[in-house]
Amino acid sequence: MEFPESNERRKKLGQAIMFGLSRGISYGIVALLFLILFFIVKQGIGVINWEFLTAMPTDGMTKGGIWPAIVGTVYLVLGSMLFAFPVGVMAGIYVNEYAVAGPVKRFVKMMTNNLAGVPSIIFGLFGMALFVNQMGFGASILAGSLTLGLLALPIVIRTTEEALKSVDDTFRQASYALGGSKLYTIRKVVLPIALPNILTGLILAVGRVSGETAPILFTVAAYFLPKLPSSIMDQAMALPYHLYVISTSGTQIEASRPMAYGTAFVLVVIVLIVNIAAALLRNYFGKKVKMN
Amino acid sequence: MANKLETIDVHLHYGEFHALKGISLAIPDHSVTALIGPSGCGKSTYLRLFNRMNDLIPYTKITGQVLMDGEDIYKIKSSKIDHLRRTVGMVFQKPNPFPKSIFENVAYGLRVNGISDNSFIENQVEKTLRQAALWEEVKDKLKKSAFELSGGQQQRLCIARALAIEPTVILMDEPASALDPISTGKIEDLIFELKDQYTIIIVTHNMQQAGRVSDYTGFFYLGNLIEFDKTKKIFTNPSKQETENYITGRFG
Numbered sequence: 001m002e003f004p005e006s007n008e009r010r011k012k013l014g015q016a017i018m019f020g021l022s023r024g025i026s027y028g029i030v031a032l033l034f035l036i037l038f039f040i041v042k043q044g045i046g047v048i049n050w051e052f053l054t055a056m057p058t059d060g061m062t063k064g065g066i067w068p069a070i071v072g073t074v075y076l077v078l079g080s081m082l083f084a085f086p087v088g089v090m091a092g093i094y095v096n097e098y099a100v101a102g103p104v105k106r107f108v109k110m111m112t113n114n115l116a117g118v119p120s121i122i123f124g125l126f127g128m129a130l131f132v133n134q135m136g137f138g139a140s141i142l143a144g145s146l147t148l149g150l151l152a153l154p155i156v157i158r159t160t161e162e163a164l165k166s167v168d169d170t171f172r173q174a175s176y177a178l179g180g181s182k183l184y185t186i187r188k189v190v191l192p193i194a195l196p197n198i199l200t201g202l203i204l205a206v207g208r209v210s211g212e213t214a215p216i217l218f219t220v221a222a223y224f225l226p227k228l229p230s231s232i233m234d235q236a237m238a239l240p241y242h243l244y245v246i247s248t249s250g251t252q253i254e255a256s257r258p259m260a261y262g263t264a265f266v267l268v269v270i271v272l273i274v275n276i277a278a279a280l281l282r283n284y285f286g287k288k289v290k291m292n
Numbered sequence: 293m294a295n296k297l298e299t300i301d302v303h304l305h306y307g308e309f310h311a312l313k314g315i316s317l318a319i320p321d322h323s324v325t326a327l328i329g330p331s332g333c334g335k336s337t338y339l340r341l342f343n344r345m346n347d348l349i350p351y352t353k354i355t356g357q358v359l360m361d362g363e364d365i366y367k368i369k370s371s372k373i374d375h376l377r378r379t380v381g382m383v384f385q386k387p388n389p390f391p392k393s394i395f396e397n398v399a400y401g402l403r404v405n406g407i408s409d410n411s412f413i414e415n416q417v418e419k420t421l422r423q424a425a426l427w428e429e430v431k432d433k434l435k436k437s438a439f440e441l442s443g444g445q446q447q448r449l450c451i452a453r454a455l456a457i458e459p460t461v462i463l464m465d466e467p468a469s470a471l472d473p474i475s476t477g478k479i480e481d482l483i484f485e486l487k488d489q490y491t492i493i494i495v496t497h498n499m500q501q502a503g504r505v506s507d508y509t510g511f512f513y514l515g516n517l518i519e520f521d522k523t524k525k526i527f528t529n530p531s532k533q534e535t536e537n538y539i540t541g542r543f544g
Contacts, residue, residue: 101350170388174450177343178401178457179378188400189390 037268044265047258053266057224062255066263068228072141072236073270075229076220077210079145084152085202091153092160092198097186109161116154121214123151128218142232144220151215152205159201163194196286203278207271213240223249239267296321296461296491297342302356304337306349311337313515314356319508324483324492326502326523329512329538335495338512339463342493343380344373360461378405381454381490385466387446389438389453394430397438397449401457416456424452425482444475451482462486464494468501480505499539503527511535 055065095112099105127147137143167190175185191198213221221241229236243263246256295318304312312334319325327335340346341358344365357364365376378401389397398417407413417434421427426448430441438449447467454462464483468476483492483505496502502509503523510520511534519526519535530536 168388170384170386171390173345173348174382174384174388174390174453175400175404176348177345177377177380177382178404178453179374180400180404181374184404188404193391 040261040264040268043258043261044263047262048265052259052262056226057259060252060256062252062259066239066242066259066266068225069237069239069242069263070266070270071228072220072238073210073240073267075141075232075236076144076148076216076238077206077274079141079232080148080152080209081202081206083146083149084156084205087149088153088156088201088205089160089198091157092164093186093191095157096161096164097182097190112154112157116158119214120151120212121217123147124215124217124219126150127215132219138233139218139220139222139235140233141220141229141236144216144236144238145232147215147219148209148212151212152209155205155208156201159204160194160198163197163201164190166197167193196282199278199282199285203275203282206274206278210271210274211240211267213238213244216241239263239270243267294321295319296361297493298357298359299338299341300357300359302338302341302354302358304334304341304346304355305351305353307351311515312341315517317510317517317520319491319493321491322487322489323507324487324494324505325508325510326506327493327495327510327512328497328499328502329518331497333512334515335510335512336465339465339493339495342461342463343377343382345382347373374405378457379459380461380463381457381459383447383450383454383462383464383467386470387443387450389441389446389449392438393435394438394441394449395434398452398456401453405457420452420456421449423455423486424448425478425485426452442475444471444478447471447475447479448482451479455486459490461491461493464492466495466497469497476501499527499541511538513538 052065053070054067056067058064091112095105095108099108124147127143127150131137131143131146132139135143137146171189171193172185175189176182180188216238220236220238222235222237223245225235225237243260246263247253247260297319298317300316302312302315303310315334315338327338329335337346341354342360342365346352346354354366358366360376360380368376390400392400395417398420399413402413402416418427418431421430426445429445430449433440438446441449447470451462451467468479471479480501483494486492487507494502494505506523508520509523509526511518511526511530511532513534519530519532521531526535527539530539536542
């Protein structure tokens with residue numbers, strides 16, 4: 001049988017176009033990311049100095065530093081993770097290890113996914129209604145952390161669930177076959193194997209939480225505070241909200257422009273540091289439980 | 293010889309699928325019984341009756357009697373299942389040591405069951421690793437990860453892990469199917485060594501292996517036990533045509 005030569009050429013051409021296109025797009029995305037980073041670094045690096053990082057804002061937030069916003073963001077990230085991590089991991093364990101396949105499990109999973117899709121401003125409103133007003137926490141680090149924690153919850157649940165799902169069933173069976181209870185098996189075998197991937201969920205959640213503005217708007221964020229928060233019932237400043245404030249509603253927006261870029265720079269660097277730290281942590285645990 | 297294990301008219305359904313169709317079989321104490329048959333014939337399912345591992349699969353329905361030392365192990369309280377599994381060790385198809393040290397793998401079954409006396413655990417780990425013919429190879433690296441061992445060593449480690457809690461029955465689900473011939477030979481030697489003290493049931497796809505290691509052989513086909521007899525009889529003069537066809541490689 002004779003196969004037409006033209007078909008071969010067409011196949012080759014099609015391959016080349018598709019390959020070139022997808023490669024171009026993925027390179028483009030990387031380039032875009034670098035462009036954003038470059039822009040922020042170029043605009044922001046000029047104002048970064050020791051004073052900017054460690055001083056209080058002065059002169060209507062056109063001078064001085066962003067120390068209280070850094071502190072506030074760190075508190076909020078820690079507080080929200082303190083809430084979301086244990087709760088999310090436990091929910092993930094329930095869904096993957098305990099819930100029996102059926103309508104209840106499907107419903108829980110569906111609702112978790114829906115929760116992830118709720119706009120963050122809705123979380124903010126809900127947090128205000130529940131934590132600030134109903135529970136009487138007022139606008140405080142506690143209320144803000146819980147609200148941000150709720151936002152992070154679906155991410156933690158989903159990644160925990162996926163991490164547990166990827167643990168080979170023969171490990172569980174081997175433990176059961178030795179007389180291990182379900183709880184013992186989860187604690188001693190399943191969780192240690194899944195831990196590196198669960199930590200990935202934590203990284204994602206920290207990244208998400210540290211950059212959110214809407215959920216903290218009504219629950220914790222202060223326009224300006226003359227001093228650092230002294231308890232979890234205090235309001236706090238936060239980097240994303242500070243950025244928003246000095247870019248839109250400061251008294252002298254043009255004068256505080258460099259401060260805004262500096263703030264953006266610091267926010268990006270903090271997220272980067274958290275990501276790297278968590279990735280190192282993940283690598284460390286990953287080595288300890290290395291699979292063959 | 294007394295019968296260690298016995299099933300009487302056992303039927304097992306996975307949902308709509310009728311996996312075991314009335315299996316009645318008595319397995320003598322201190323012997324090796326091989327279960328053979330084509331994939332999907334029910335031999336692994338049958339094996340897992342004895343430590344109730346089938347219970348873990350949803351929509352499983354079991355009828356009939358499964359006796360161990362004369363007691364129906366499906367009549368015991370669910371809180372006693374852990375106890376049952378302690379007396380019935382299991383070795384899986386793929387070596388599946390835990391991501392822990394060699395020592396902790398063997399110690400796992402002891403710790404699970406509440407033993408915390410460290411000198412006892414140390415003694416037991418050494419004794420069991422010797423029993424599994426692995427001690428000489430690992431005695432200097434007990435703290436190393438079990439994943440640093442070869443596949444064959446890992447499987448012997450898994451056997452040691454099962455032996456550590458001193459079961460009376462050992463179930464082996466194609467324990468050598470993922471191993472090279474030399475490792476397979478070592479596992480088979482080990483099975484031979486162990487049968488004085490344990491009752492062993494081994495599922496295998498390898499006819500020669502069944503012939504080499506077992507005293508009794510059961511041939512399963514489509515959820516039925518076609519024939520059960522002394523291994524010698526099965527391999528030289530089977531009474532059923534299907535059995536002869538299978539072991540001579542004419543189907544399956």
